[in-house]
Amino acid sequence: MTDLYKNVEQYVFDSFRRAGRVPEILHALRTLYWLEKLRPDPDEALRIASISHDIERAFRQKDVKEIVKKPGGLTNKEYFEKHEGRGTKIIGDYLEKQSAKKELVNRVKMLVSRHERGGNEDQNLLKDADSIGFFEVYVAGKATAEMVSYIGENETKKKIDFMYNRITSNEVKKIVKKWYNSAIADLSLS
Ligand SMILES: [Fe+2]
Numbered sequence: 503m504t505d506l507y508k509n510v511e512q513y514v515f516d517s518f519r520r521a522g523r524v525p526e527i528l529h530a531l532r533t534l535y536w537l538e539k540l541r542p543d544p545d546e547a548l549r550i551a552s553i554s555h556d557i558e559r560a561f562r563q564k565d566v567k568e569i570v571k572k573p574g575g576l577t578n579k580e581y582f583e584k585h586e587g588r589g590t591k592i593i594g595d596y597l598e599k600q601s602a603k604k605e606l607v608n609r610v611k612m613l614v615s616r617h618e619r620g621g622n623e624d625q626n627l628l629k630d631a632d633s634i635g636f637f638e639v640y641v642a643g644k645a646t647a648e649m650v651s652y653i654g655e656n657e658t659k660k661k662i663d664f665m666y667n668r669i670t671s672n673e674v675k676k677i678v679k680k681w682y683n684s685a686i687a688d689l690s691l692s
Contacts, residue, residue: 506602510550513596517560525639526559533628533635540631540674547606550593551613551628558589576657577664582618590615619668626670634674636665637681646685659689 518526534552537544544552558566566584569575590611597607616625617632640649641662649658666682669675 504546506597506600506606507546507549507553509600510593510596511553514554514557514560517557521560521562523559526556529635529639530554530556532638533631536634536638537628537631540671541627545609547609547613548624548628550597550606551610551617552631554593554596554610555589555614555617555628555632556585557592557614558585561588561592563588571653573657574660576653576661586615586618589617620670630669630671630674633665633669634678637678637685641685642681646688650689655689659686662686662689 514530515527518524518530530553533555534549537548537552541548566581566588569578569581569584572578575581593614594607594611597610613625613628616622617628620626620629640646646658646662649661653661662682662685666675666678669678
């Protein structure tokens with residue numbers, strides 16, 4: 503593990519802690535865990551992007567909080583552009599302050615900038631690892647109830663469907679299928 507990675511991890515954890523978003527720390531760790539399962543021995547940029555991809559949530563501004571509350575808010579283009587775009591800027595600025603190599607900074611930014619929607623092979627890899635980390639921490643961890651109380655049943659179902667349907671790898675779909683099915687079953691019972 504490089505010193506740069508360790509610094510990023512500390513920065514991400516401190517930022518989430520300060521924002522009172524402790525489950526995001528677990529989600530970041532599980533995203534990295536799954537990424538390493540899907541691609542053993544990933545490069546440093548993939549590891550840094552995995553741990554920091556949701557950093558925007560530690561610095562969420564009012565406009566994004568408002569978008570999230572609108573119908574379809576968590577799955578629309580406006581949300582993805584702001585969530586991915588601001589996260590990219592935050593982690594890019596942090597890495598520059600750490601005097602990271604330009605090539606690494608650009609690669610991390612490229613990865614975080616499409617972690618929700620995917621794109622090239624590595625962006626898809628991060629997106630898929632993020633989906634497993636989402637199901638494992640927020641869905642199987644029963645945080646669905648919290649999501650329902652915040653955005654309602656319909657929007658929660660939309661988000662869960664999106665996080666499942668966006669997965670590129672069939673292997674990853676198989677891993678999350680049981681969590682997806684039970685979450686959908688729970689939602690239709692309530
Ligand atoms: Fe995530």
